[in-house]
Amino acid sequence: MRPSLISLKGIRVPITKEYQIVTSYEIPSLSSISYTDLPNNGFGNKNYSIKKTKFNHWPVYIKIQNTKITTEIKRIKGDINQFKQDLLRFNPNLKITINKTAGYANVKGDVVDEIKAYFNEKIPTDI
Numbered sequence: 001m002r003p004s005l006i007s008l009k010g011i012r013v014p015i016t017k018e019y020q021i022v023t024s025y026e027i028p029s030l031s032s033i034s035y036t037d038l039p040n041n042g043f044g045n046k047n048y049s050i051k052k053t054k055f056n057h058w059p060v061y062i063k064i065q066n067t068k069i070t071t072e073i074k075r076i077k078g079d080i081n082q083f084k085q086d087l088l089r090f091n092p093n094l095k096i097t098i099n100k101t102a103g104y105a106n107v108k109g110d111v112v113d114e115i116k117a118y119f120n121e122k123i124p125t126d127i
Contacts, residue, residue: 048078050123058119060112071107071115080105090118 050073053059059074076083080098084105087094095108107115 046079046082048076048080048083050083050119051075051077058116060115060119062110062112063106069110071109071111073105073107073115074103076103076105086122087115087118090122 050059061072061074063070063072080100080103084096084098087096087105087107091111091114094111096105098105
């Protein structure tokens, strides 16, 4: 049944006799805001994230070119140098090259399973 004006006339909203005065919110000036007050102010500075694919998999792939085998890690956002240092702390024998502009890293050899296991332990997921 659709509401009509006749059915809505019977509804009474109680009004309290004590009214509260509500002050309007004042937007602060930009000169009074520091960058430390902003949310996510540290992202990109010794901080990175790796987003999973839509099928809930880590974006770690094996890449074969002729006889050269590398592991490619995509979707790296933030400080890629910090990501490289963390991977080297995990396994110091890795040979890692990074591309800051595109946001990916290449690791020499087939280490897909090792890196996925490391991600499952160390990187929190948003999904």
